[in-house]
Amino acid sequence: MWLRVLGSAAGGGSPQWNCGCPVCTAVRSGTGPARTQSSVAVSAEGRSWFLINASPDVRTQIEAFPGLRPHGDRASPLEAVLLTDAELDHTLGLLLLREARGLRLHATPAVYKTLRDGSGVLRTLELYCPVEWRAVVPGADVPLADGLSCRAFDVPTTKRHRFGPGADHGRVVGYRLTDDRSGGRLVYLPGMQALTPQLCAEIAGCECLLIDGTCWRDDELVRLGLAGKTSREMGHLPVDGPDGTLARLPSLNVGRVIFVHMNNTNPILLEDTVERHLVEAAGMEVAVDGLEVEV
Known part of the structure; x- marks a missing residue:
């Protein structure tokens, strides 16, 4: 299977429009690459693609990747969108896909309900194009395409739900993707509050892991005076x-371990920092937009 990192930053991208932190300042000066908001595309054969999360930068990300550009009269190679959660930075891009003849959406019932009755993203999208919802059931193996299957797994979180009380389960999921021909396994986990035994079991032994790298320190934003x-x-x-x-x-x-979903304040975004050297010394990587992975 093939994976393309479309966006490697957390919500807001890097640099973030209203942030003057050391990392954003460095990126604006040209000493670090700009990054769009978190999303990846996965394919079994390099012709049809599945988007995991649809960021507000989705149009720019598609144009930057020939594999996702249309072939002929609006014949898109985009097969479906899989969602890890209902966060705006992972779902606002759905509205930018509204010109589609139809959109297939894989999401848990909790995420689907939030998009319809909470943020309203799905209700708005359905005014423009038909949406086929396929319920994601954590723990169930699902064929995506010939030679490619996936299994979602629940990611426990106590993060405040912005759109009402929400559900305890299915608010956040990760995806374990398997190349059915080679047996190669790739895990995409851009949001994770703790490495629980369940999550460790999903991750252990996989050939490639793209994992939450939002902040370097737990109090990173507090130290910078940017959040409480x-x-x-x-x-x-x-x-x-x-x-x-x-x-x-x-x-x-x-x-192979690759950090994704980095906040604009995270020093690992810059190549010459102590933190970046520590990551690389541990044999791990920091994703950039456009990174391609084959498993």
Whole structure:
């Protein structure tokens, strides 16, 4: 299977329009690459593609990737969109896909309900094009295309629900994608509050893991005076620390680890930082827009 990182930053991108933190300042000066908001595309054979999350930058991301451009008169190679949650930075791009003849959407009942009755994104989209909802059931193996299957898994979170009380389960999921011909496994997990035993079991032994790299420190935004919440309170396990991803992942026997969904404040976005060197010394990678992975 093939995967293309369309966007490697968290909500707001890097640089964020209203942020003057050291990383955003460096990116604006040209000493670091700009990044769009988090999303990837996956394909079994490199012809038809599945989008995981639809960011507000989806149009720019499609134009930057020839594999997702139309072939002929509005014949798009985009087969469906899979959602990990109902966050605006993962779903607003659905509205930019409204010219589609129809859109197939894979989402848990909790996410689907939030998009219809909470944020209203889905109700608006349905005024423009037909939407076929396919309910995502965590733990169930589902064929996506010939040679490609996926299994969603629940990602527990205590993050505040912005659109009403919400549900306890299915608010956030990760996806384990399998190449049915080679048996190769890839896990996409852009949002994770803790590495629970269940999540470790889903990750362990996979050939490639794209994982939440939102903040380096738990109090990163607090230290910079940009927010009053820690990374964990926002639903994201930090990279650093005794129980952070950098310390925990080596024991899970993952072939390749790539950090995605980095906040604009995270110093690993810049190549010449101590934090970036620590990630690379551990044998892990930091995604950039346009990174391609074959499993």
